Amino acid sequence: MSEAHFPNEVDDLDHLDLNDDERIDYVVSRIEAKLLDYDGYNFSMRQIRALNIFFELAQELRDREMFYAVCMAIPRALLRLESSIYILEDDDTFSLAGCTTGHCDKSVTRTWDDQFTDKLVISDNQMFIPIQGNPEYNDKLPFRPPHNIIGNFVLHPCNNLEGHARLFLEKYVNRVGFQLHHRMVGARNREHIAFIKSMVQDIGHNVIVPNMYFKLYFIRLKRQIEQLHQSTASVLSILNQSSQKESVTEGNKLARIASSIETQYQEIYSHYESTSMFLETLLRRRHFEEGRYVLDKREVNLRTAIMEPLVERFHKRFKERRITINFALGGAPDQMVRLIIDRGLISQVFDNLFSNALKYTETVTLDDGRRGKFVSYGWKIIKDYFGNEKPGIRLWVTSTGRPLDLEDPMEVFKPGFRADNVARESGTGRGLYFVRQVVELHNGQVGYSHSENSNQFYLILPFEQEIAG
Missing domain, CATH: 1.10.287 (Helix Hairpins)
Known part of the structure; x- marks a missing residue:
């Protein structure tokens, strides 16, 4: 296996397209680097156990106040240090979240000053360690924390604290920060x-x-x-x-x-x-309850329940743009078909396809010599498409115009995609992505094809019908 090149920063990894082997190699390299780091830290067995205990208790005690208690109890048990925790509530306000002493004489709120900074500070026999969050989750908070700081861990007495103990506390507070950030995000999600x-x-x-x-x-x-x-x-x-x-x-x-x-x-x-x-x-x-689109599938008449109402609704707008519905491009509008689908969502699928046709159809000359803007639609049943005795139904909307310049035909169905022919038309690039979502929820497929002077967007759905009783 060839040697892979990995980024120095973990954040850069999200922008790479790694295969399974490269991911494993990357994680192994990070493990080896961490092992070397820990060798350099030279933590005592008691300190290493304290880190493990913190992770175990943080998972075991889910309540926010109990989590704060765990965070502050580790320094007390290990180094006989008292502590307090401040959480950044907005860009400039730290609020007291917990304190180890029974009668806490700490200020309820603090602001950025010469003690609450983005660096470790030792002042008045106290150590102020900024609590850093996970930068990948900063956009999940109500505000973007300055310097990636989400709080401050205050410990005392610290004047006689050895440098090695300070290093341990810095690394410990880093782990507190990531755990705290995840909990803040979880609370916000709830x-x-x-x-x-x-x-x-x-x-x-x-x-x-x-x-x-x-x-x-x-x-x-x-x-x-x-x-x-x-x-x-x-x-x-x-x-x-x-x-x-x-x-x-x-x-x-x-x-x-x-x-x-x-x-x-x-x-x-x-x-x-x-x-x-x-x-x-x-x-x-x-x-909303399930956090995804949920289908309400029933048997409908494709032509009368979906296509004809949509064609009627778009008729005036097509006419205003001098677009003609013409089946020289192919179509089967007279075929009566009943199938089981979510009528509302599939109607919106074709609403998106007709909306695109309305915006992007261009003037061409057809094979029969007619010149103008043309749109067609249709459907065709495909025997055994999804397996033995599992037919599919192919539905499409075709419009005249230059073919899209694509390396991958499925590119048009990605969220945010905007083709090179949309300069004058408004849009979010989510219409065809919505089409793909709905069709795949129906266990179907979407696709794009083109000819010399037309573009076709199609979907293939399982051709399901009610069984006659």
């Missing part, structure tokens, strides 16, 4: 989870339930529009009998207004239905 659980309940009460009432309002509005049509028809009938041209003209104008109101109502209601479904799907309570 607070975050509690907040999410509370937010989910608020979403249900303040978003989902009120959203359900909108449907009732739409039903009432639909009835009033129908009554408006009936009244308009009656007025027109009466006006036509009167033979007054001006009145008939006004009546026809009223009919056009009523028709326009109904058209706008249909557009708004269609938008409400899709938005409501997306809202309830993305804010599904189980997503």
Whole structure:
């Protein structure tokens, strides 16, 4: 095996793509380096045991106050030193977290000064050792700790403390810092989870339930529009009998207004239905409870439940950008297919694909000579794709334009990816990553292919159907 080159700093390792052998080699090299370090420290057996005891008790006693007690008890038992611990609460404020003496005469709060610094300080028979955190977890805290310091460990009496004992205490406090930082992050994560659980309940009460009432309002509005049509028809009938041209003209104008109101109502209601479904799907309570997308799979008619509503919703926007849905690019829109999927999430998958087509479709000349911007979609059942008697269904959206310049076709499905043709269009680079997440949750696959003048994004799902009883 060839010798691997490793970085000097552990943080740099996260930016390397190491294989299994290289990882093992790296860790072995770090172990050997640590062994040499400990040889240089020349700690006594009692000091080494004290470090081991600290790690064991830190795992055994999970309460925050008990953890502080463990941290301060080790120096007392080993070196007969009293101590106190301060924790950095914000950029500039240290708060007293624990003290070994029964009556603690320490200040409740401290700020950065000539004793609380980023260096070890001995002053007034006391040793002030800054508690360093784990820099990899600094972004998990409410603020970024200055100098990577998350607290201060104060010990006394220290005037007669030997240099070797000071070295031990420095190394000991380093271990305290990493343990403390992990606990701070854990506490913040628990607070975050509690907040999410509370937010989910608020979403249900303040978003989902009120959203359900909108449907009732739409039903009432639909009835009033129908009554408006009936009244308009009656007025027109009466006006036509009167033979007054001006009145008939006004009546026809009223009919056009009523028709326009109904058209706008249909557009708004269609938008409400899709938005409501997306809202309830993305804010599904189980997503938050389990920390991942959770599928609600049911058998649906692919064409009528997903594709046609989406095509209808995008029709006006396609028209505004002079994009035509044309199946010369391939497609099977008339094939009736029922399959078991999460309707809300798969609808959002195709919403993302149509949104991309809306933004990035370009003008080309088709093989039949027509020139313009074209989009097509379709699906095809693939026999035994996922194994014997386990068919798949391939679904796609194709749009005209230059092929993407990619070394790896799957690159487009990585979070944050932005192609070279998106300069004028807004986006986060997360749409296709979301597509991939949802499809893989369905145990499916995503992919990208292209021809000379078109790009196709596709997904292949297990073709599952309900068994007839």
